[in-house]
Amino acid sequence: MELRQASxxxxxxxxxxxxxxxxxxxxxxxxxxxTLVDIRGVVSRGVADGRIGAGVPLAEIECDxxxxxxxxxxxxxxxxxxxxxxxxxxxxxxxATRCWYWRLNWPCRLHDGDECFAREGxxxxxxxxxxxxxxxxxPSDVAAALLALDATLTTSRRELPLAGLxxxxxxxxRRTTTLDPGELILDVRYDKPDASVYLKAMERKRWAFPxxxxxxxxxxxxxxxxxxxxxxIPWLLDGFESAAPLPRNAYKVDVAKALVKxxxxxxxx
Amino acid sequence: MRLDVNDHAYELHCEVGTTLAEALRDELSLxxxxxxxxxxxxxxxxxxxxxxxxxxxITLAHAxxxxxxxxxxxxxxxxxxxxxxxxxxxxxxxxxxxxxxxxVALVEARPEPTTEEIRHAMAGNLCRCGAYPKIEEAxxxxxx
Ligand SMILES: Cc1cc2nc3c(=O)[nH]c(=O)nc-3n(C[C@H](O)[C@H](O)[C@H](O)COP(=O)(O)OP(=O)(O)OC[C@H]3O[C@@H](n4cnc5c(N)ncnc54)[C@H](O)[C@@H]3O)c2cc1C
Ligand code: SF4
Ligand code: FES
Ligand code: FES
Numbered sequence: 001m002e003l004r005q006a007s008x009x010x011x012x013x014x015x016x017x018x019x020x021x022x023x024x025x026x027x028x029x030x031x032x033x034x035t036l037v038d039i040r041g042v043v044s045r046g047v048a049d050g051r052i053g054a055g056v057p058l059a060e061i062e063c064d065x066x067x068x069x070x071x072x073x074x075x076x077x078x079x080x081x082x083x084x085x086x087x088x089x090x091x092x093x094x095x096a097t098r099c100w101y102w103r104l105n106w107p108c109r110l111h112d113g114d115e116c117f118a119r120e121g122x123x124x125x126x127x128x129x130x131x132x133x134x135x136x137x138x139p140s141d142v143a144a145a146l147l148a149l150d151a152t153l154t155t156s157r158r159e160l161p162l163a164g165l166x167x168x169x170x171x172x173x174r175r176t177t178t179l180d181p182g183e184l185i186l187d188v189r190y191d192k193p194d195a196s197v198y199l200k201a202m203e204r205k206r207w208a209f210p211x212x213x214x215x216x217x218x219x220x221x222x223x224x225x226x227x228x229x230x231x232x233i234p235w236l237l238d239g240f241e242s243a244a245p246l247p248r249n250a251y252k253v254d255v256a257k258a259l260v261k262x263x264x265x266x267x268x269x
Numbered sequence: 270m271r272l273d274v275n276d277h278a279y280e281l282h283c284e285v286g287t288t289l290a291e292a293l294r295d296e297l298s299l300x301x302x303x304x305x306x307x308x309x310x311x312x313x314x315x316x317x318x319x320x321x322x323x324x325x326x327i328t329l330a331h332a333x334x335x336x337x338x339x340x341x342x343x344x345x346x347x348x349x350x351x352x353x354x355x356x357x358x359x360x361x362x363x364x365x366x367x368x369x370x371x372x373v374a375l376v377e378a379r380p381e382p383t384t385e386e387i388r389h390a391m392a393g394n395l396c397r398c399g400a401y402p403k404i405e406e407a408x409x410x411x412x413x
Binding site (some may be wrong): 001002003019021023024026027028036038059074079081082083085086092171206209 | 284285286288307309310311315321322323324327328329332371378388389390391392393
């Protein structure tokens with residue numbers, strides 16, 4: 001394996017920023033790379049009004065007063081202090097699932113196999129929406145906040161709404177993002193909200209992945225709500241009718257409903 | 270490759286993929302930095318890179334570049350060490366180097382942290398022995 005410094009935004013190899021996801025995946029044999037490309041020199045680390053570079057570490061977003069509450073709080077409650085010092089915004093959006101079958105390299109559907117072991121097995125932490133093919137729960141607090149903010153991403157090739165970064169895996173295409181190999185996320189933009197909030201239910205009070213994360217953003221009379229930890233991708237809430245909990249995770253529906261109620265009340269004008 | 274550790278420039282050879290924790294322990298014999306989970310969950314391997322606490326078990330040695338690394342060995346004279354001893358803030362001691370490194374970064378930024386600030390800044394350092402109350406005490410009283 002070799003490590004190269006990127007000189008511009010055309011990368012030929014696996015991009016690495018903080019490495020908090022890349023390094024464990026390499027060591028677990030879940031990611032193979034001949035060339036790692038260190039992109040820290042070519043991805044912006046700036047925060048301006050309504051624009052955040054994809055290279056900004058979560059620890060900086062967490063305490064920047066220009067950043068809307070929903071995103072600051074999502075960063076503050078994500079991971080641990082050391083990981084927030086290391087982990088970038090762009091890398092956070094592209095983190096892989098925490099599904100333990102996947103992490104232990106079971107030949108499940110997300111690894112191109114033909115079974116979802118979680119559906120029949122341990123799925124207390126898994127998805128309650130869109131979980132029939134793969135029941136993994138998207139772990140990013142930050143992505144839920146940006147989805148509620150209706151943020152726009154700039155990549156090295158295009159602009160797209162945050163929602164367009166993600167796709168539900170299917171039989172023909174198991175990917176959960178739409179990013180092409182070598183395409184870099186450069187920055188994230190959003191309009192300022194009138195009010196916003198992030199609430200997170202976790203296994204312990206700090207330093208845990210979201211069981212359910214709820215981001216609510218109000219502009220004028222419209223409130224947009226997005227959830228983490230409830231579907232294989234960050235989930236824009238459109239009611240609970242489509243929820244299809246598994247035998248051991250129905251509690252997530254109750255938790256999500258309660259947090260959505262609290263979050264929408266908190267941002268009400 | 271070179272590493273700047275505790276204000277000393279080291280010259281070393283290791284393969285790409287070697288973590289900073291492995292380089293410190295196996296190449297430089299700086300074994301104060303511990304590896305427990307080895308995958309970013311526990312904080313035992315915490316070191317400072319340019320003053321900020323990071324996890325050396327998931328940092329690539331080759332990605333450190335010119336940054337300054339501070340390990341527990343570089344904090345021998347810091348009053349926080351004595352404060353941990355005074356408060357008896359450990360049992361088995363395996364998590365302690367990482368705890369001290371995170372605690373030092375906290376008080377360098379905020380000399381008089383509140384309980385909430387201590388808990389927020391120390392959340393990434395797990396202690397299987399459950400010495401948390403004493404660790405908090407050590408940080409609260411570090412200048413006594
Ligand atoms: C133990 C643990 C707990 C965590 N808990 C939480 C949590 O509670 N909530 C939460 O939201 N997150 C959590 N995280 C995720 C963490 O925030 C991310 O791992 C981190 O932000 C990733 O950033 P990075 O710079 O280290 O990414 P890297 O590891 O460098 O990269 C991650 C992925 O993104 C790609 N990549 C990185 N940057 C770019 C870019 N600009 N353009 C294109 N591709 C890119 C890499 O190729 C790789 O595939 C946790 C992580 C760990 C390890
Ligand atoms: S939930 Fe998804 S990642 Fe987990 S076992 Fe099922 S298919 Fe694999
Ligand atoms: S050994 Fe590095 S976080 Fe556990
Ligand atoms: S003192 Fe034993 S793990 Fe903390």
